[in-house]
Amino acid sequence: MVQESETIWMDGKLVPWGEANVHVLTHALHYGTGVFEGIRAYECNDGTSEVFRLREHMVRLVDSAKILGFAAPYTADEMVEATVETLKANKLKGAYIRPLVFVGAGVMGVHPGDNPIKTCITAWHWGAYLGEDALEKGIRVKVSTYNRHHVNVMMTKSKACGNYVNSVLAKMEAIRDGYAEAILLDTSGHVSEGSGENLFMVKQDVLYTPPLSGVLGGLTRDSIISLANDTGYEVRETTIGRDMLYTADEVFFTGTAAELTPIREIDARVIGEGKAGPVTKLLQTEFFKILKGDNPDYEHWLHRYEA
Ligand code: PPE
Numbered sequence: 274m275v276q277e278s279e280t281i282w283m284d285g286k287l288v289p290w291g292e293a294n295v296h297v298l299t300h301a302l303h304y305g306t307g308v309f310e311g312i313r314a315y316e317c318n319d320g321t322s323e324v325f326r327l328r329e330h331m332v333r334l335v336d337s338a339k340i341l342g343f344a345a346p347y348t349a350d351e352m353v354e355a356t357v358e359t360l361k362a363n364k365l366k367g368a369y370i371r372p373l374v375f376v377g378a379g380v381m382g383v384h385p386g387d388n389p390i391k392t393c394i395t396a397w398h399w400g401a402y403l404g405e406d407a408l409e410k411g412i413r414v415k416v417s418t419y420n421r422h423h424v425n426v427m428m429t430k431s432k433a434c435g436n437y438v439n440s441v442l443a444k445m446e447a448i449r450d451g452y453a454e455a456i457l458l459d460t461s462g463h464v465s466e467g468s469g470e471n472l473f474m475v476k477q478d479v480l481y482t483p484p485l486s487g488v489l490g491g492l493t494r495d496s497i498i499s500l501a502n503d504t505g506y507e508v509r510e511t512t513i514g515r516d517m518l519y520t521a522d523e524v525f526f527t528g529t530a531a532e533l534t535p536i537r538e539i540d541a542r543v544i545g546e547g548k549a550g551p552v553t554k555l556l557q558t559e560f561f562k563i564l565k566g567d568n569p570d571y572e573h574w575l576h577r578y579e580a
Pocket of ligand 1: 291310311312440441466467468469470471489490491492493528529530531
């Protein structure tokens with residue numbers, strides 16, 4: 274169960290958690306016509322709090338709606354303010370934040386007509402996404418039997434609700450088969466991403482990650498590329514085959530929810546030493562320092578607030 278907080282921001286005002294409801298004829302409920310974000314806020318070691326790359330998440334949200342062909346009712350800056358308002362109202366020093374912009378009720382049928390576009394922001398406590406031990410020990414994953422969307426079947430650059438049916442199928446299959454997460458291949462058979470994460474592999478101290486063409490432009494992915502470069506590692510954005518993963522020295526997932534999660538096994542092949550490798554560990558440690566407000570070089574990524 275989601276750990277409830279007190280209020281949810283809906284269309285410009287805070288409403289009690291239990292009253293943040295929609296009609297059953299909400300267009301998005303029937304046709305997946307919504308877009309969302311996943312954002313995290315962290316309590317820093319100096320007692321303040323920060324939302325990680327908040328404005329960039331909100332820009333991606335507005336862009337996601339634009340890709341689907343509708344206009345988000347609030348600007349990225351208004352959504353930034355609303356997020357901080359929601360965190361403060363709920364006295365949340367750290368949180369997972371879920372903004373959602375969706376087509377509401379009005380006409381039925383595939384064409385959304387002039388149905389109202391609704392906006393809400395929910396924030397709550399959400400711990401380790403892939404299990405308590407995952408960040409430390411790494412996870413076992415499988416390559417999914419489902420492919421990631423072809424770029425002209427779904428709009429992969431939009432974090433669209435409907436896109437996630439594909440993720441749900443892959444994730445359920447992985448869990449059913451005893452794995453923690455799925456890796457999806459694109460329709461040409463190359464590695465794309467996890468059900469809710471981007472993916473990196475390390476081979477002889479070089480990092481590799483699939484190009485942005487067919488995957489979500491993850492902000493964690495972008496942060497890790499910068500961090501790796503600044504730490505002296507080369508990062509190659511290139512096509513990756515699943516066989517390259519099997520023989521990689523290290524593989525890890527990145528995402529707001531997953532943070533930086535090592536992968537220790539893929540399809541019954543042990544990756545490297547079967548635990549978080551040295552490059553993964555280093556990047557994870559440095560990344561968490563940034564998230565906890567302990568690296569002034571990356572202060573521009575943090576939106577500080579006092580809960
Ligand atoms: N790919 C996909 C498909 C994806 O859903 C996410 C985030 C990412 C990559 C990483 O993006 P970023 O968070 O900007 O680094 N997935 C969100 C939703 C997860 C969920 O289960 O819900 C998230 O991590 O919040």
